[in-house]
Amino acid sequence: MYQTNYVRASSIDGAVAKLDDEAKLLAGGMTLLPTMKQRLASPETLIDLADCGLAGIEDLGDALKIGAMTRHVDVETSEIVAKSIPALAVLAAKIGDRQVRNRGTIGGSIANNDPSACYPSAALALDATIHTNSRDIAADDFFVGMFETALEENEIIIAISFSKPTAAAYAKFPNPASRYAMVGVFVAKGDSVSVAVTGAGEDGVFRHAGLEAALTSSFSPESVEPVTVSGDEMISDMHAASDYRAHLVKEMTRRAVAACG
Template identity: 70%
Template sequence: SKLADGGQLLAGGMTLLPTMKQRLASPDTLVDLADCGLAGIEDTGDAIKIGAMTRHVDVAESAVVQSAIPALAALAGGIGDRQVRNRGTMGGSVANNDPSACYPSAVLGLGGTVHTNKRDIAADDFFTGMFETALDEDEMITAISFPKADKAAYVKFPNPASRYAMVGVFVASSSGATRVAVTGAGSDGVFRHDAMESALNGSFSAGALDGVGTDADDMISDIHASGDYRAHLVCEIAKRAVSAC
């Protein structure tokens, strides 16, 4: 296959093309997925299934998503700028698993399922580290299913230039069980915050997170923010997300 011979899949190109411009990637062949029928949004009853090639702008403006999971529509509407939202795709973002990307927090926070050309992968098993996923080399995302939640919200503290999340928190609650997914902060990429989930399962309120800490040693520390600052932000942004539910 072309992929086995040094080719690479091209979705929206928001990561691959800049990487090629910097001479950090030189694929022999680009396999354009634009006309492969992988775009679209479907209400399957208990979940919303979104094709991998669906653009951010289409998720943000979808009446189906806005009605069923408004937090997901709002998240998509806050990605990057207008140019990025009109080219970038959900599947490309999730497959790349940038530690500051927004979509991974929605997949993990809602307990989604990643559908590929080979299998279905639960969100808890999909993200394996910074820029790392459970995808095999010959495997690609075809769609992602997001279960509907009783209440959910996403809040991020964005980098003012890139709009990437310096800290982003997706909170979702269904049938009394809460999931909290954090992006932009963890040194291993997106992660679930177990302590916050336990606190919110006891009392779903912003005040329940008072005193719930985040280990600064597990946070990214860079020119934009120290690990200590990000650890502090995780709690503050999580409180805002809970209040927004």
């Protein structure tokens, strides 16, 4: 394991005080620690947020607020989530495997913005607000590009608020080896319909305007068929070519809409 120094912050202010160019924040560690083993990251210091009191799930009436250090397993099994946005519990249950879900956190996933991670699609589709120690950021402004977010160097995610939809569903085509999304589509219905796609975009998670327009005018699985989904700016790799990913985007959208009932 790469040599590093470990500190456990006892408060957000304490964590911010220790943050500098050579430090990284440690949440569940399910991505960061493997990345360090592969020498893809080499932080001099790891600042563990475990004792900063950032875990918890709260129903705000028109929104659901989830603390940054809340683990996937806690979202998966939460009664509050099951009652207010069950699609979010379904999404959490599809992440990695049980052992990863027992450690991995929502804040870590959102902050990392892996182009194949599940949570960013829910944040975009559910018009989420990312609360940090210094400001609130709309999800539309937060995800900037592959592994890139609007977070500043000294900014820490405190919680994420998801707007409650009238209906929502997540459909995922997992890579069978990594269990990341080859393509994942989160569909949320409110006054209009949001369709957020993960796993496919060269710039990470994105919303698909064509699918949203078609589903806003008629919300049914059949509405997906005539929409053109181009693979031009989609990922092409050993797992799937871009045109196959484009095909999966439509198919996962169709399944998600069907699952909305």
